[in-house]
Amino acid sequence: MAVLLLKPNRRCLEKRTPRGVAVLTVLLIVAIGASLAYALASQQAMVMAQARHVLVGDALNDLLLGGEVLSRQILFNDHIDDIANAPQTDHLNEEWAVAIPPFEIPGGFIEIQIRDLHDCFNLNSIPTTAVAGAATADPDTVLGTALFTLLDLDPALHDRWFDWTDDNQEVHRGGAEDNEYTGSEVPYRTPNGPAGHLSEVRLLGEMEYEQWQELQQVACIAPERTPLNVNTLRPATLAFLEGVRPVDLPDLDDKDPEFPEYEHPDDFKSAHTSIETNILTALTFAGVISEYFEVNIRAELDGETASMVSTLHRDKDNGKIVLLGRDYSRRFVSKFTATE
Ligand SMILES: [Ca+2]
Numbered sequence: 606m607a608v609l610l611l612k613p614n615r616r617c618l619e620k621r622t623p624r625g626v627a628v629l630t631v632l633l634i635v636a637i638g639a640s641l642a643y644a645l646a647s648q649q650a651m652v653m654a655q656a657r658h659v660l661v662g663d664a665l666n667d668l669l670l671g672g673e674v675l676s677r678q679i680l681f682n683d684h685i686d687d688i689a690n691a692p693q694t695d696h697l698n699e700e701w702a703v704a705i706p707p708f709e710i711p712g713g714f715i716e717i718q719i720r721d722l723h724d725c726f727n728l729n730s731i732p733t734t735a736v737a738g739a740a741t742a743d744p745d746t747v748l749g750t751a752l753f754t755l756l757d758l759d760p761a762l763h764d765r766w767f768d769w770t771d772d773n774q775e776v777h778r779g780g781a782e783d784n785e786y787t788g789s790e791v792p793y794r795t796p797n798g799p800a801g802h803l804s805e806v807r808l809l810g811e812m813e814y815e816q817w818q819e820l821q822q823v824a825c826i827a828p829e830r831t832p833l834n835v836n837t838l839r840p841a842t843l844a845f846l847e848g849v850r851p852v853d854l855p856d857l858d859d860k861d862p863e864f865p866e867y868e869h870p871d872d873f874k875s876a877h878t879s880i881e882t883n884i885l886t887a888l889t890f891a892g893v894i895s896e897y898f899e900v901n902i903r904a905e906l907d908g909e910t911a912s913m914v915s916t917l918h919r920d921k922d923n924g925k926i927v928l929l930g931r932d933y934s935r936r937f938v939s940k941f942t943a944t945e
């Protein structure tokens with residue numbers, strides 16, 4: 606049987622091949638164009654979202670800084686009033702101590718609280734050098750010991766705190782210096798100076814979580830030694846002075862508390878004779894004037910929220926206010942409940 610072999614028609618091939626390539630090329634171009642368009646649209650949406658986030662973030666930061674400026678003015682005005690209406694005192698019935706309710710701004714709101722840093726026992730007040738030949742212990746050392754004892758903390762923690770903040774590497778009694786902490790699984794070193802945050806206490810040794818919660822209610826950190834202000838004491842700080850653990854404090858009732866306005870620390874001592882004598886004696890440095898404040902500010906704009914804590918120093922003689930630091934990591938707890 607004869608086989609018929611057909612030769613391809615070269616002409617025909619020459620005509621069809623370019624047309625097929627052209628179709629494929631067009632399809633390829635369309636596909637690439639569509640991909641590019643999609644990529645550009647996605648990129649544009651992302652750029653717009655980023656731009657909006659940056660713009661709102663900048664505006665929020667401006668609002669927080671505005672809140673800080675307002676707070677500085679309130680504190681300065683208080684100083685002017687104090688000078689004009691001697692004796693100079695700071696107490697919780699003054700304007701600065703009243704939390705400012707959230708006030709509306711276009712697209713959001715801003716809320717401000719000013720807190721006195723003399724309302725708590727500042728652990729940086731515990732001196733780091735023993736007075737040679739002193740007949741009695743330093744008053745803030747007495748208070749520090751009383752606090753650690755009240756909270757049933759390991760006595761070694763007090764010595765470790767001493768070493769943590771003193772400016773040398775000599776181990777004080779049951780304390781510890783760099784040679785111990787650098788041997789930890791996660792090594793760290795002592796600041797050998799004033800602590801920057803109360804949580805540094807937890808680097809010194811074991812502490813129950815409940816003890817840590819109580820310590821936060823009574824103690825705090827200010828940049829340098831600060832006297833307690835007997836007019837602004839937190840309930841837990843006053844309880845500590847009276848020998849009561851914060852955990853044993855009764856629940857506060859709903860009625861507004863009455864805040865004292867002592868003109869002299871001795872007036873406070875006379876009104877609190879139930880406080881043990883050694884603690885009353887240790888209130889040598891207590892006062893009625895405050896120099897360190899924390900300003901808590903929260904701002905909300907277009908559904909985004911930001912908060913900031915500014916630490917301020919107000920000179921008690923001339924009212925000059927200096928910014929010491931800003932912290933954007935703290936949680937803001939409003940004193941106001943939203944109502945419909
Ligand atoms: Ca005042």
Ligand SMILES: [Ca+2]
Pocket residue numbers: 767768769770771772773774775782795797
């Ligand atoms: Ca040290």
